[in-house]
Amino acid sequence: MTDMKTDGIAVAIDGPAAAGKSTIAKIVANELAYTYIDTGAMYRALTLKVLREKVDLEDNHAITELLAQTNMQLEQGENGQHVLMDGEDVTVAIRSERVTNHVSYVAKHPSVRKEMIQRQRELANKRSVVMDGRDIGTHVIPDAEVKIFLQASVEERAKRRYDENMQKGFTTDFEKLKEEIKQRDRIDSKREVAPLIKADDAVEVNTTNLTINQVAASVLDEARKVLESRRDG
Numbered sequence: 001m002t003d004m005k006t007d008g009i010a011v012a013i014d015g016p017a018a019a020g021k022s023t024i025a026k027i028v029a030n031e032l033a034y035t036y037i038d039t040g041a042m043y044r045a046l047t048l049k050v051l052r053e054k055v056d057l058e059d060n061h062a063i064t065e066l067l068a069q070t071n072m073q074l075e076q077g078e079n080g081q082h083v084l085m086d087g088e089d090v091t092v093a094i095r096s097e098r099v100t101n102h103v104s105y106v107a108k109h110p111s112v113r114k115e116m117i118q119r120q121r122e123l124a125n126k127r128s129v130v131m132d133g134r135d136i137g138t139h140v141i142p143d144a145e146v147k148i149f150l151q152a153s154v155e156e157r158a159k160r161r162y163d164e165n166m167q168k169g170f171t172t173d174f175e176k177l178k179e180e181i182k183q184r185d186r187i188d189s190k191r192e193v194a195p196l197i198k199a200d201d202a203v204e205v206n207t208t209n210l211t212i213n214q215v216a217a218s219v220l221d222e223a224r225k226v227l228e229s230r231r232d233g
Contacts, residue, residue, distance in 0.1 A: 009226055010129050010143075012136035013219070015150035016196060017104075017184045018157035020207050020215060021132040024150065026080070027216040029130035032223060038081055039120050039133035039140065040103075042072055044094035045085040046112070047103040057102060060109040067115055074123070097170060104184045107134075108191035117194065135194035137202050145226045147202035148219050156208045157181050 011034070013025050022038055029036035046067055055062050073084040083091045093099070106112065113135070120140045124131055131140065137147035152160075158178040165172040188196040198204060203222055207215050 008127050008230070009145040009223065010124055010127050010131065010141050011146040011148070011219070011223055012141055012144035012199075012202075013130065013132040013148045013150060014134055014136050014138070014196070014198070014202065015132075016134070016152075016157070016188065017181050018161045019150040019152045020160070020212065021150055023212055024215050024219060025130045025132040027212070028219050028223065031216070031220055032128075032130065035076070035129045036081060037074060037120070037123050037129055037131040038083075039116070039131060039136065041074065041081070041083045041091075041094060042116060042119070043103050043107045044099050045072055045083055045090055046070060046116075047099050047106040048090055048094050048096075049085060050106050051098065051102060057105040060111055063106060063109055064111040064115065067112055072119070095168075097165070097172070101180055104187040108187055110193040113191075113193040134188055134196040137199035138197060139194040142199070146219075146222050147199050148222065149198040149202040149204045150215070151204060151206045152208045154178055154181055154185075 011025075011028060011032075013021050013028075015021050022040065025038070026036055028034075046063070049066060049070060050057065050063055053066065055066060057063075071086050075082045075084060081091075082089055083094060117135070117140050120131065120133075120136075123129070124141045133140065137144055137149070155178070158174060158181055161177055161181065162172055162174050185196075205215060205218055
């Protein structure tokens with residue numbers, strides 16, 4: 001892949017849990033010399049705080065109040081993006097299995113999503129961004145010039161999460177992982193505000209039988225088409 005130092009467009013990458021969104025978004029952002037914005041990390045940071053404060057996962061009002069009092073920053077470092085919550089670096093903590101299994105419950109609340117969407121829109125205002133999540137192309141930046149929806153089978157997504165956990169030294173039950181991913185899919189797809197759905201104008205990429213580089217190349221091809229049409233126009 002060649003470096004493309006261009007600017008001016010937004011790339012929105014959506015999809016269910018463990019579809020490869022973050023991995024692909026980081027590669028694409030690096031190739032385009034764009035800013036990568038991991039919106040899932042913002043929900044994870046809030047979830048971490050909810051769990052620490054022992055707030056009821058079903059209490060929309062209490063979680064929204066907690067969010068209003070929470071400062072979040074995404075900072076680019078030499079080793080990738082760092083997530084700061086109230087000044088604390090929680091980059092590693094938000095990837096724990098406990099946070100992973102509870103984030104969809106926190107993210108489903110309407111007022112939480114509305115506030116997060118507003119914060120994420122402000123981050124995307126300057127363009128030259130690659131943003132991944134579950135409602136980026138439909139709600140956060142519906143006017144994104146490139147919209148991608150990544151999909152993969154539950155079996156494949158569970159395998160990826162299993163391999164990822166093993167590399168981190170976490171012992172995980174594969175069948176339990178599959179059920180957890182199915183449950184996250186149900187919650188994400190049925191929530192009241194900004195559910196997980198493919199935008200009408202998004203390009204769907206099934207990553208089940210593709211390598212990371214193949215998926216990244218297909219997303220970059222879509223970005224190049226837009227960038228070249230702009231130059232030609």
